[in-house]
Amino acid sequence: MPRAAWTVARRDFTAILFSRAFIFFLLGPLFPVAVMALAGGVGAQVQSEAAAANVGIAMPGGELDAMLAARNELANRIGPAVPPMIALERLEPGERFDPRAVLESREGSLAGIVTGTLAAPELTATEGRAARWQGMIGLIAANAAEGGSRPVPPVSTRIVATSGASQNTARLHTAQGGQLLLFLLIMLLASMVLSNLVEEKGNKIIEILAAAIPMDAVFVGKLFAMLGISAVGIAVWGTTGFAILAAGGVSLADYANPGVGWPMFFCLFAVYFGMGYLLLGSIFLAIGSLATTVREVQTLSMPATMFQIIVFFLASLAVTDRNGWMEAAAILFPLSSPFAMVARAAMDEALWPHVLALAWQALCVAIFVRVGSNLFRRRVMKSGPQGAKRESLFSRLGNALFSRGSSGTA
Incomplete structure (x- = not known):
């Protein structure tokens, strides 16, 4: 019985696999997928601003403004690879800020927070986003430095998990x-x-x-x-x-x-x-x-x-x-x-x-x-x-x- 079943299965499998109809069978789902992709693209374009994954900045006022300006300049030169940034908190000298608590409790599109200084920025985000944005944050910090000639500083990361x-x-x-x-x-x-x-x-x-x-x-x-x-x-x-x-x-x-x-x-x-x-x-x-x-x-x-x-x-x-x-x-x-x-x-x-x-x-x-x-x-x-x-x-x-x-x- 197993040998007979194998014979039937092999016959049907090869007959269908090497038929011209099988090619059209493989292409069939591409048409509804293409329609859904176009519809999704239109919807994503409409809601792009609301659904954008933003990076918050919590730094002293002058450094925060310099980071935002450097980010906008790089975005004009590089394009969408530069993550959107928003001013989250203008810190006073000696003021402490807990980015982990903000990320785990804050609603909205905030996906990461940059703290520290231009010479030693720190990125707090999930593991995947931290790995993706670490180099870009360092490049922005280097361009935000006075004159824009400072070497790219090392960016330390703090991995945060989402809340329960x-x-x-x-x-x-x-x-x-x-x-x-x-x-x-x-x-x-x-x-x-x-x-x-x-x-x-x-x-x-x-x-x-x-x-x-x-x-x-x-x-x-x-x-x-x-x-x-x-x-x-x-x-x-x-x-x-x-x-x-x-x-x-x-x-x-x-x-x-x-x-x-x-x-x-x-x-x-x-x-x-x-x-x-x-x-x-x-x-x-x-x-x-x-x-x-x-x-x-x-x-x-x-x-x-x-x-x-x-x-x-x-x-x-x-x-x-x-x-x-x-x-x-x-x-x-x-x-x-x-x-x-x-x-x-x-x-x-x-x-x-x-x-x-x-x-x-x-x-x-x-x-x-x-x-x-x-x-x-x-x-x-x-x-x-x-x-x-x-x-x-x-x-x-x-x-x-x-x-x-x-x-x-x-």
């Missing part, structure tokens, strides 16, 4: 974004299973395969072939997206670190995508076995799609009920479990719940595949008129094709 409330809010946004991305990918890619199945049912290829090898192998092979194709598509889209973001200067350091950390979060996201895809794909394959035309597929798949949207809303609502009954229900229900656990990976540092959840989801995948393949077997093998005679004919033809394929002559 801000950290939870940022992680909540990461959890919601991960859930939404997972849902969109699964719903977009799982539909390929239906279209592929209906096409092969129409030209009777599926009946030949079903008569030649175990039906479970056909079912599993097709499911994992579509999962492999989806993984290739996600890899292409993800690589392109990261390249564009990196070229634009966007870094993961600009976002809140998930509970399990970014590397583990991406690994868990990939695993939960596989589990969610197999769960929904097995349901779609079972639905496809009941349909004979594209119209019937659309009619039968609509309730499943609407139900999956409701499941997604349940998992999204469970994010607000940490360690409550709603989160437990979302984790235990198979179709919502991947979404709930992706959110938990963003919010919580513990890894052992993911081990239990993945084991439970793997068991549910096995059950769904078994039930779906049984339904698939009954529907496919009985399709068409004079089923018994057709089975005998397809059985002989399928065994001949499969034996030739195994020996390498086909």
